[in-house]
Amino acid sequence: MSDAATLKREVCDTIDAMSAELLAVSHEIHSKPELAFKEFEAARILTGALEKADLSVTRHAFGLDTAYVSSFGERGPEVAILSEYDALPGIGHACGHNIIATTGLGASLALAKLGSRLPGRVRYLGTPAEEQGGGKELMAQDGAFDGLDAAMMVHPAGVDLIAMPCICVSEVSVIYRGRSAHASAIPHMGLNALDALVTAYQAIAQLRQHIRPTERIHGIITKGGAAPNIVPDETAGLFYVRAATAEDLIPLKKRVQACFEAGALATGCTAEVKWAKADYLDLKSSMPIANAYEANARALGRDFFPLSKMPAGSAGSTDMGNISHRVPSIHPMIASAPPHVMIHNPEFTKWAASDLGDKACIDGAKALAMTAIDFMTDANMREEAKAHFAATAEASARSVAAAYDPNGLSHIGGCGCC
Numbered sequence: 001m002s003d004a005a006t007l008k009r010e011v012c013d014t015i016d017a018m019s020a021e022l023l024a025v026s027h028e029i030h031s032k033p034e035l036a037f038k039e040f041e042a043a044r045i046l047t048g049a050l051e052k053a054d055l056s057v058t059r060h061a062f063g064l065d066t067a068y069v070s071s072f073g074e075r076g077p078e079v080a081i082l083s084e085y086d087a088l089p090g091i092g093h094a095c096g097h098n099i100i101a102t103t104g105l106g107a108s109l110a111l112a113k114l115g116s117r118l119p120g121r122v123r124y125l126g127t128p129a130e131e132q133g134g135g136k137e138l139m140a141q142d143g144a145f146d147g148l149d150a151a152m153m154v155h156p157a158g159v160d161l162i163a164m165p166c167i168c169v170s171e172v173s174v175i176y177r178g179r180s181a182h183a184s185a186i187p188h189m190g191l192n193a194l195d196a197l198v199t200a201y202q203a204i205a206q207l208r209q210h211i212r213p214t215e216r217i218h219g220i221i222t223k224g225g226a227a228p229n230i231v232p233d234e235t236a237g238l239f240y241v242r243a244a245t246a247e248d249l250i251p252l253k254k255r256v257q258a259c260f261e262a263g264a265l266a267t268g269c270t271a272e273v274k275w276a277k278a279d280y281l282d283l284k285s286s287m288p289i290a291n292a293y294e295a296n297a298r299a300l301g302r303d304f305f306p307l308s309k310m311p312a313g314s315a316g317s318t319d320m321g322n323i324s325h326r327v328p329s330i331h332p333m334i335a336s337a338p339p340h341v342m343i344h345n346p347e348f349t350k351w352a353a354s355d356l357g358d359k360a361c362i363d364g365a366k367a368l369a370m371t372a373i374d375f376m377t378d379a380n381m382r383e384e385a386k387a388h389f390a391a392t393a394e395a396s397a398r399s400v401a402a403a404y405d406p407n408g409l410s411h412i413g414g415c416g417c418c
Contacts, residue, residue: 134278
């Protein structure tokens with residue numbers, strides 16, 4: 001039996017031995033859902049588990065209050081293993097981030113147990129605010145992913161997939177300001193901010209007829225006025241703009257910006273347009289690593305749904321895409337619910353703490369740990385992953401440069417796996 005096979009068997013045995021503790025972590029995080037940037041309890045639970053295992057941990061890492069990092073290993077390739085743990089407003093862990101948190105924790109704890117026999121280094125990162133705000137991009141700006149050879153995480157779904165179909169997304173907020181007036185007595189004295197927003201909305205609706213099938217624009221009016229007999233003096237809207245790549249997203253954002261400016265120009269109102277600080281990029285999966293993950297997950301009894309049979313237009317968005325353009329990365333999906341149950345659906349919340357969800361916690365931790373060992377011990381895989389990444393490195397560099405706006409809003413951005 002090869003050294004890698006022995007190590008893989010050991011990490012799986014370790015994860016089985018700690019399964020009760022891991023599932024307790026998953027259920028505790030699930031029972032206390034916290035929104036982006038506010039995951040204080042989840043971060044406390046996860047970092048506490050690291051310290052209980054005698055691993056050093058840095059809290060409040062890379063500029064975010066609820067981020068953390070724990071690094072171990074003496075030499076060799078360095079692999080990042082990621083945990084997410086934020087929830088969704090109103091429907092809790094309907095994206096199963098309690099499972100993501102637990103798979104990352106379990107894989108990291110098992111690899112740490114190898115001690116000096118670990119054939120590489122691990123950077124275990126707690127990454128907040130995936131559902132909103134682009135936490136990974138913000139951490140990347142502070143160096144969280146510098147110097148890595150690979151990065152990996154696994155995401156819950158209704159089926160097992162080798163990668164998550166992803167497109168880019170940017171979020172934008174618009175506020176129109178006009179002048180209030182009595183809508184019946186002196187309407188000519190007003191500047192109607194609602195007219196400005198509706199004009200922009202209709203312009204965007206017309207634009208949607210003339211964009212690529214891989215592009216999307218959708219939004220809502222978040223503030224429409226106070227009363228029908230008062231000319232609205234302030235209105236607001238929130239929109240998502242999506243494209244297959246960052247290079248497609250850039251010109252599409254400019255066209256949407258023009259729609260907002262048209263609303264102001266047509267009505268005499270002013271427009272305050274603020275784009276997100278962090279755009280979410282498309283996912284650049286490292287297939288050499290992803291293929292290893294699939295083989296390891298199949299060895300655990302998992303069966304993968306072919307990506308080629310995924311329904312057209314089923315792509316979502318994740319800030320893991322931003323990391324995949326910096327370092328060879330994988331973001332496979334692991335079945336945690338029946339195939340008909342979609343993430344971001346209230347029903348998925350229940351499955352995230354079910355027997356299927358629990359099995360995903362354990363299998364996901366094992367598959368990640370085994371894949372990390374494969375990467376650390378297989379020089380050919382590392383070279384293939386490096387070459388695969390380099391083939392589009394220039395386009396990735398342009399994507400990364402376009403994904404961050406230091407003057408943007410940090411409380412919006414992306415929509416997390418949706």
